[in-house]
Structures are given as structure tokens and as C-alpha cells.
Amino acid sequence: MRKVGIQLPNTAFERTLVILSRYKEASIAVVALVLAIYFQVGSNGEFLSSQELSVVLRDTGRFGLIAVAQVMLMITGEIDLSVGSTFSLAPYVMVLMSIGWGVPLAVSAVAGVLLGVLIGLVNGIITVKFRVPSLITTVGTFFLLQGVVVSIYNSQPIVAPVQEPFNEIFGENLYSPTDSLWSWHGLTAFTPFLWTLLVVAAMALVLNRTTFGLHTIATGSNIVGAREIGVRTDRIKVYNFMIAGAFAAAAGVVNTVQFASADPLAGGPFLTLQAIAAAVIGGTSLLGGSGTAIGSLLGAFVVATLNNGLVMIGAQATVSDIYLGTAIVLAMILNVQVDRMRARRRV
């Protein structure tokens, strides 16, 4: 017989609901694993080879870095669609500075990231001070920045200087069959992913174990209540916009370093949406209040796996979006329904 009040989960189904709801990343971890196994079998053992993984993980790193910042922002109930342009603009400025003024890449990269912070600050201030919904604000800044970056050199890509060890540290190398995992060259093939892993771990700590993280969740979960209890919700939102700008810029810098080229069209709307897809697949609610850093990385892995894995098993590159679209919709249905079922059963 059930008693009044809070129920402890007592059937296997209810326990599963609690785990899925509390650890949203658990379900997506399973999905990521299933996908990896599927492609591993489908590609006759090629998928999990170091060579292929270095490509998948490089993409995971790129999506994940943007997605984790997007997750923070989405937890506050906001979104940043301008990340795709920041991704193009920041490294473009970095390369122009290095070529034009002879600034070392490492220094101009910092300038590029600071530009991202500035873009985030502007997005944040327009959103919280002028009360423009961030969806609109950042669509506006997306086009604005995209326009700026293509107008500089008539949308021509420019060749970026290569300065070691900077380029190596940020992932210029790809894994080749002759590499050993423990060699410098082999290790640096995974650096884009490793940097993102580090950032995601840091953001997980920030979200779960710091006042800033607590206030970020409070802002998205109940903005009026959070304000009443003394959370500076506007400030929290602006900081998260700045993080999103910084991470998008950093991802763009890493991308440019990899290809030794700054392409004004490297980011764009598609990259923005892939990063949001990663965040959503990773269990972030668009309504604010919940989401995890680890989930965004797993989501990024799923997106990267779908992009690369389908090609590996011989599917047309064009069909991968069908799978990605399906994955997003299914992830959202799961996300919302698990919470509803848990709330209804009060477990």
C-alpha cells in the first residue's frame, strides 16, 4: 500500500526513472555506447581504431567545447545562437593579428578568446538590460558577426601561420597508422578532445560545487524566486553569455590551428545547431534549471559519431542528418517524459 507524501521508488521501473531523471547523462552514455558498438561492427572493427577515433574525438572536442557553454546558458533559460559566427570571427582576428602585426599565435589566440568574451558580454547586456529574448538577440549578433567576418577579405580564407609547439598542442596532428599512442605525435592527435575533456570536467565542478553553479541553476529554475532570495540573476546570465562567447572563440581557434587556415565560413548556423543538438541530446532542458556538463560531452560524441560513423559504414554523407534529427527528437521526448513520469509518481 502506498502512503501519503514522498514515495521512495520501490519498483525497478521507478528506480530507473529516478536514475534517468537524476543522471540524465546515464541514458545518453548508453546511447553513445550502443552507437560505438554498432559502427564498430558495421565497419569491421575500423571505427574504434586510433586513427578513426582521433577524427571522431576531434569533432567531439569541437562540438563539446561549444555545447558545454551552451548547456550553462541553457540552464539559466537562455540560448546563444551567435556561437557559430564567434567561432569564425575570433580565429580570423587572431590570424590577422599574427600576420599583420607579427604577434605570436599564442598571444593573438588569447586576444581572439577575449573577443569572444566581449561578444558574450554584448549578447548578455542586450538580453538582460534591454529585455530582448536571447533567441532574438543572438540571431541578430549571429548575422552581424558573420557579416563582419566575411566582409574583411570578401569571405576569403586566409592561411594561418604555423608556430610550434602551439599548433601541436592544439591539435594540428592527426593520428597516422605508424604512430604509437604514447608518442608525442600520437598524443597530440587527441589534444582537441583532451582540452575539451579538461574544460568539461572544470565546468562540471563549477556547476555542481560552486556558488556560481548553484546560482546558475537557481536562475533558470525559478528566476523570480532566485531574485527574491538575493541571486543576482542578470549578472549570472551575463557571465554565462561571456563563457559561451569565450568557449566558442576557443573552439574556433583550435579549429583554425588544426587546419592552419582561418575560414570565415568555418562556423555558421550549422555549427551552432550541432552544438545545441549536442547539448539537448545530452539531457539539457530548454526550459532552464537542468542540464549537465558531462551530458554535453556525451551529446557531442553522439553527434560526431553519427557524422563520421555513417560515412564509415558506407552510408551517404547526406543521410547522417536524418539520424541526427531523429536523435534530437527522441532525446527531447525522453527528457521531458522521464521528468513528467517521475513527477506524476512522486519518486
Next chain:
Amino acid sequence: MSQKDIPALKPDTPFILEMNRISKTFGAVTALVDVSIKLRQGEVLALVGDNGAGKSTLIKILSGFHHPDSGTIVYQGKEVRFRSPRDARAQGIETVYQDLALINDLSIYHNMFIGREYHKRILGLKLLDNRKMRDLAQTYLNSLGIQIPSVNSTVDLLSGGQRQSVAVARSIYSSPTILVLDEPLAALGVREGAHVLGLIQNLRRQRSVSIILIVHNYNQVFEVCDRINFLHSGEIVLDASTSETSEEQLIRIVKSGLGRQAIAAAAADVRANIPSTSTNI
């Protein structure tokens, strides 16, 4: 617990708070016109009046959530301006809002300590001391006799009464100078309501915290309050001690009609029968 257990406040008890001639409009809506209230050290003041009278606006000005268009606030002898709820909390003014300001996605103990978290340093990083907050929250809620399953649960799983109890517990945890409770009994059943009234009565007995209570049930007003301010259409129409007025008189004011003049006349009538009531309203 009856009224008699608690000795009346001495009339010369100093004021801890004076809100003078506070006005506030929201666009076309005038919420408050020249409202003045005074609160003595250790006093429990009831703020009563119909819906839309301006009670919540007044206390949200005190808590720093709204800013007055005009008027001054004198707190602990000094004129102050509360820029934000954070500011007011830092200076010892705790408020339990009607909506309770609980964060559904956070645990009970995080809700208890949000805005004044405990930290510990690990490798130079300032991290939340979750264990300490969890233990303190559990001990404190137990000491108040508030029954909740576990401080780890998120507050969205609590019943209305439990939510209200947690919000009240949070507000008194920090031993505030002034405690403002906006309808703290609204969502409570009889037993839970009696429990919260008991908590307020305990605070009143110690006279260490001054309380402003917004409440609709006049019975409860007379049970736990020292003084009543009746707010109507953004103006205070009656300021009287609970020992000098009665529930019937309050109800007479309420029933006297909807017009401002009818209310004012009824209030004047009640005031005329109270010798000591202040004449400055």
C-alpha cells in the same frame, strides 16, 4: 498558546524600522500612496487589507525587490536604501514571499543556504561545503519539528505545507533583525498552520526579532500580533494595538463598502473608540 502568556511590549520600546510616506506606481497602477508604517523592536505587526491593497508591494519595497518612487526607510536609526534583496538580506531583513522563492531543481539543503552558502577550500578553490550545509539543514529542520523525508530531496517533491515550512525555516535560520512573512499560513493545513503560528509565537516571546506579518485570517492576527495596520487602496486607514481593538471592528471596516470614503469613515469610527491610537494617519 494564548495572548496572555506573552507580556505586552513596553510603549517606550524604540522603533527598529520606520517607512515614511512611501509611494509606488507601476505604470498606470498606483500601488501605494504616502504609506507610513513603524515597527518596534521585538514587535509583531500585522499588515491586513484586501487583495490589491498594496501589502505585498510595501513589503517588497522593504525587502529591496522594488524601489519606492518616493519616501524614506529608517532602519536601526539610519536612513537606508535597499538596492536589492541581497542587500536587504545582508542587513538582516529576511522575507518569506507569497511564492516562497524556493528553487524546484535544487535540494532542500541548497534552498536553505542559497545566497549564504558555506564554502571550503580545496586546492585553493572555493567550493561549496555540501556536507556541512546538509548536516546543518537537517539538524535545524529537526529542531523546529519540521518533518521532511530527507534534505537531499529536491523541493518540487514536497507538499505545500512542507514547502512553506522550509521557506519559513530558511528565513529564521540566520536570526534576522526583521522578519517579513507574506501570508505564511496560506497553503497550510490546520496542524501545519498551528505549527508555523507556534514558531512565530516563540520568536515573539523572545522579542529578539521584529516581525511583519501579512495575514488574512483575523483570528490569527489577534493570536500572535501586537499591533495591526489596515491597508486599503494603498493607504493605511487604521493603526491600532490588538489589545485595543477586536476582530468585529476589523470586519466592520472590511464590510463597510468598497469605496475609499466608506472604508475611511468606518476606520475613523473604530479609531474614535480607541483612546491611545495614533492620530497621525
